[in-house]
Amino acid sequence: MSQKTIKVTGWILTAILGLLLTMSATMKITLNDTALAQAVAFGINTATYQFIGVIEILSLLLFIIPRTGMPGTMRLVAYLGGAIVTHLQHQQPIAMVVSVQALLWATVIVRFPELGQRIFPAKNIEQL
Template sequence: MSQKVMKTTGWVLTLVLALLFTMSAFLKLTQNETALAQAAAIGIGASTYQLIGVIEVISLILFIVPRTGVLGSLLLIAYMGGAIVTHLEHQQPIAMAVAVQVLLWITAALRFPELRQRLLPTRQAA
């Protein structure tokens, strides 16, 4: 895959993830009734849920900005790890959270060559 295709694909996936996380954070920050009811069902209060939304927005901004993208990627990946654990703890389906997690890893690998090189080192000819 050429560098240009990888870069374009990385940014398209970044846009998709940004829209997804923006919607998620918006529901938390606006205290959507349905979202609050779901959070309350697993023991998360309204103020905690709003704080989670703030953390999500900060991580997303760091993810979008190229200079802080690696840090933002790692924060969103950790965030999704927590979401997966929470879903498992409350016997809820995890397929969507795992899919987002995988998409985050793929996007990070496409956008950040230094991260890709660390995670998937290529063999050098001797």
């Protein structure tokens, strides 16, 4: 693939991820009925749930900006890891959160090839 194709793919994946997480954060911040029901099921009060939405949107903004993309990545990875644990703790399905986490990692590897090379060194790829 050409560099331009890789760059465009990275930004398309970033846009998809951005839309998903923006929708999630907006639902938390505005206390949408669905989000509120989930907060109650998890035993989280509304102020805390709104604060979680603010953290989510700030992490997403850091991720989208190329210069702060790596710190944003680390924050989103931690955020989604916490979401997975919370869902597991309350016997809720985790497929959606795990899918978003996988999409995040795929996006990161495309957008930040140096990280992909650290995770999957060239000598290990040849052995697969």
